Amino acid sequence: MTSNSDETFPPRVLVTKIGLDGHDRGSRIVAAFLRDAGMEVIYTSPWQEIDRVVRLALEEDVDVIGVSSLATDHLLVPKLMVALEDAGLGHVKVVVGGIVPDDDEADLVDAGVSKVFHPGSARDDIVGEVAALAAKARREREQENAS
Amino acid sequence: MKNEAVQLPLPGFDTARAEWRSDYNEQLGDPPNPRNRSGIEVKPLYTLADWDPANYMDDLGFPGQLPMTRGIYATMHRGRSWSQRQLIGLGTPEDYNERLKNLIAHGSNAGSLIPCNSVYRGYDGDEVDPLLLGTCGAVVNTVEDMGICYRDIPIGDFSTALNDPSPFTLLALLLCVAKRRGIPWNKITGTSNQSDYISHFVCNHMFFRLALPGARRVLLDHIVFAQKHVPGWNPLSVVGQHMQQGGATPGEAMGLTLSTAIQYANDCVARGLDPDQFLPRFTFFFDISISFFEEIAKFRAGRRVWQRLVRERFGAQNPKAWRFKFHAQTSGVDLTREQPLNNISRVTVQAMAGIFGGLQSLHTDAYDEVLSVPTEKAARIAVATQEILKEEAHLTNVIDPLGGSYYVETLTNEMEAKILEVIERIDQAGGMFAAVETGLVQSMVGDSALAFQERVESGEETIVGVNKNLVADDDQMAREPLKPPSGEVIEAQLMRLKRFKAERNQEAVTRALDDLARAGESVDENVFGKIVEAADANATHGEICHRLREVYGFGEPLIVP
Numbered sequence: 001m002t003s004n005s006d007e008t009f010p011p012r013v014l015v016t017k018i019g020l021d022g023h024d025r026g027s028r029i030v031a032a033f034l035r036d037a038g039m040e041v042i043y044t045s046p047w048q049e050i051d052r053v054v055r056l057a058l059e060e061d062v063d064v065i066g067v068s069s070l071a072t073d074h075l076l077v078p079k080l081m082v083a084l085e086d087a088g089l090g091h092v093k094v095v096v097g098g099i100v101p102d103d104d105e106a107d108l109v110d111a112g113v114s115k116v117f118h119p120g121s122a123r124d125d126i127v128g129e130v131a132a133l134a135a136k137a138r139r140e141r142e143q144e145n146a147s
Numbered sequence: 148m149k150n151e152a153v154q155l156p157l158p159g160f161d162t163a164r165a166e167w168r169s170d171y172n173e174q175l176g177d178p179p180n181p182r183n184r185s186g187i188e189v190k191p192l193y194t195l196a197d198w199d200p201a202n203y204m205d206d207l208g209f210p211g212q213l214p215m216t217r218g219i220y221a222t223m224h225r226g227r228s229w230s231q232r233q234l235i236g237l238g239t240p241e242d243y244n245e246r247l248k249n250l251i252a253h254g255s256n257a258g259s260l261i262p263c264n265s266v267y268r269g270y271d272g273d274e275v276d277p278l279l280l281g282t283c284g285a286v287v288n289t290v291e292d293m294g295i296c297y298r299d300i301p302i303g304d305f306s307t308a309l310n311d312p313s314p315f316t317l318l319a320l321l322l323c324v325a326k327r328r329g330i331p332w333n334k335i336t337g338t339s340n341q342s343d344y345i346s347h348f349v350c351n352h353m354f355f356r357l358a359l360p361g362a363r364r365v366l367l368d369h370i371v372f373a374q375k376h377v378p379g380w381n382p383l384s385v386v387g388q389h390m391q392q393g394g395a396t397p398g399e400a401m402g403l404t405l406s407t408a409i410q411y412a413n414d415c416v417a418r419g420l421d422p423d424q425f426l427p428r429f430t431f432f433f434d435i436s437i438s439f440f441e442e443i444a445k446f447r448a449g450r451r452v453w454q455r456l457v458r459e460r461f462g463a464q465n466p467k468a469w470r471f472k473f474h475a476q477t478s479g480v481d482l483t484r485e486q487p488l489n490n491i492s493r494v495t496v497q498a499m500a501g502i503f504g505g506l507q508s509l510h511t512d513a514y515d516e517v518l519s520v521p522t523e524k525a526a527r528i529a530v531a532t533q534e535i536l537k538e539e540a541h542l543t544n545v546i547d548p549l550g551g552s553y554y555v556e557t558l559t560n561e562m563e564a565k566i567l568e569v570i571e572r573i574d575q576a577g578g579m580f581a582a583v584e585t586g587l588v589q590s591m592v593g594d595s596a597l598a599f600q601e602r603v604e605s606g607e608e609t610i611v612g613v614n615k616n617l618v619a620d621d622d623q624m625a626r627e628p629l630k631p632p633s634g635e636v637i638e639a640q641l642m643r644l645k646r647f648k649a650e651r652n653q654e655a656v657t658r659a660l661d662d663l664a665r666a667g668e669s670v671d672e673n674v675f676g677k678i679v680e681a682a683d684a685n686a687t688h689g690e691i692c693h694r695l696r697e698v699y700g701f702g703e704p705l706i707v708p
Contacts, residue, residue: 019264019279020264020268020275021283022354024352025392025393025596028593029597032597045352045704045706046352046704071283072264072631075278075279075282076278079276099518119483119517120483120612123600123604
């Protein structure tokens with residue numbers, strides 16, 4: 001059983017960009033959507049190092065990390081997944097939004113990414129999915145802590 | 148600009164109009180009018196009650212004449228259509244060279260170099276994760292790389308747009324290649340396509356390499372250098388495209404871009420440059436969204452506002468300084484991942500708006516840009532689209548063919564009012580440099596991006612295949628993403644960089660970079676001149692950027708919540 005207090009906390013989401021690209025219209029809009037839906041959003045400027053994302057996720061105690069990618073930076077996400085696991089943050093759910101070719105999507109899912117949002121994704125779908133993933137992340141962490 | 152209703156001597160006009168309106172309301176029930184992306188209400192019908200042809204000389208004039216609304220040249224597309232300037236760049240310099248030759252064979256008459264994102268960030272290939280190398284543009288770090296990019300291309304007879312933000316290392320490398328081939332710099336033509344550091348700071352941060360004051364200094368030095376040594380080069384392209392792609396409405400994007408140009412012109416004047424000399428080399432780069440008439444009106448109004456600004460604020464006497472020269476790119480924001488072949492239709496409409504808007508240079512997006520970096524097949528269709536519009540549809544036969552349309556003229560006036568509103572707001576804030584330092588512009592653009600997304604979410608803005616006409620996606624054949632360069636190819640590129648560094652005269656490199664740093668700290672030396680010297684001493688792109696960052700600081704965007 002998860003504690004009630006955990007369920008009532010708003011989801012905490014880190015919205016970030018890793019790699020070399022700086023286009024941030026998408027990440028800013030999604031961050032605003034999540035914030036408007038009542039979530040606590042930690043937003044970073046582009047070009048974050050993977051180590052810093054992991055550190056932020058730990059310090060800010062996030063449930064979900066949203067990585068925005070326009071120009072192939074999604075290729076680095078599998079490395080982020082490994083780094084999260086190594087840091088004991090295996091329960092944190094990672095979603096990717098942006099331009100991701102179909103073949104690469106399969107690779108990302110294999111690497112543990114929970115969901116890839118493509119251009120044209122509806123706000124309500126993104127908000128709903130992230131909320132569900134956040135709840136799942138909390139349940140998993142509770143279970144880990146309990147065991 | 149007068150658009151108040153006029154005395155109508157036309158017999159029967161009022162009666163007929165009332166009758167039409169009554170029929171219209173009877174059938175549609177007087178629904179509210181839609182608004183375009185810039186927030187202008189769009190009526191169902193325009194007549195001479197909206198725009199009076201008696202204002203022809205004030206509002207329009209003739210092509211190449213003030214107020215420039217109908218075009219900046221007397222002959223416009225009859226004389227010279229436009230440069231087909233496709234953005235290309237992927238993989239290694241060899242890949243780029245091959246693709247450039249291919250595009251030339253398929254009708255392109257000007258080229259554009261997109262470097263790899265590592266280059267945009269100011270790094271050499273050996274400083275970043277190799278996984279990302281060459282996935283979005285060509286890896287160009289050295290004079291040797293640049294030479295390979297333009298192998299067998301007569302760079303003196305070919306116009307080149309370099310996507311090359313401050314500190315303009317790619318131009319420096321290109322000039323060194325020209326020098327080594329014995330091509331005089333006065334034969335080099337083209338544009339520094341990404342010289343607008345302000346739009347990078349606000350929107351497209353990927354091009355932002357140096358902190359604001361350093362970027363400002365190097366831009367001015369580069370303008371001075373080009374004026375003196377590379378007279379056929381356009382050192383400045385003010386990029387409205389970033390503002391609009393970042394979320395600004397078409398009206399805002401034009402206003403913010405003109406305010407940015409005013410800032411640069413003021414900086415040039417403060418440097419002691421003559422507006423009649425530097426303004427003719429100012430160029431602009433805009434986005435063309437699918438909001439067809441709005442885009443046409445945006446360009447026509449922009450031309451009219453610019454000629455007035457340069458004459459009133461800078462006293463420009465030279466008619467060449469009044470010309471609002473622009474390159475335009477069809478907007479990727481309007482393209483969809485769903486049913487990607489539909490994007491060919493979207494790009495066609497966008498391109499038509501740009502052509503009717505009187506552009507000088509055009510990039511048509513490939514239909515698969517939403518899926519991946521464009522494939523060669525898709526890039527070829529994009530070029531063919533331009534050919535079809537020109538050669539088959541004959542869109543270039545008549546200059547400003549929509550001029551005089553009651554709707555287009557009214558809308559042009561209304562867009563002009565929107566543009567002037569934005570310029571006024573930026574003036575009040577102390578000019579563009581101040582307005583981006585405080586985050587005012589970032590807030591404006593961010594708010595508009597969100598407002599547009601709300602329109603899409605609410606269905607007010609229809610996007611076929613996304614919120615309307617959802618059908619099973621049968622465009623699988625259109626989904627063949629371009630493969631990134633193989634590991635071996637990248638390995639070879641990195642080996643070449645290593646060898647290049649090992650074989651050069653290290654002492655000369657160190658001396659040139661020290662010189663560069665000294666020039667950066669001084670107030671009277673030309674920093675760009677020192678960048679060219681460093682490149683000629685075989686310093687790499689990354690080394691030059693790092694050295695300047697030590698002096699000026701690394702460019703970081705201002706994040707406005």
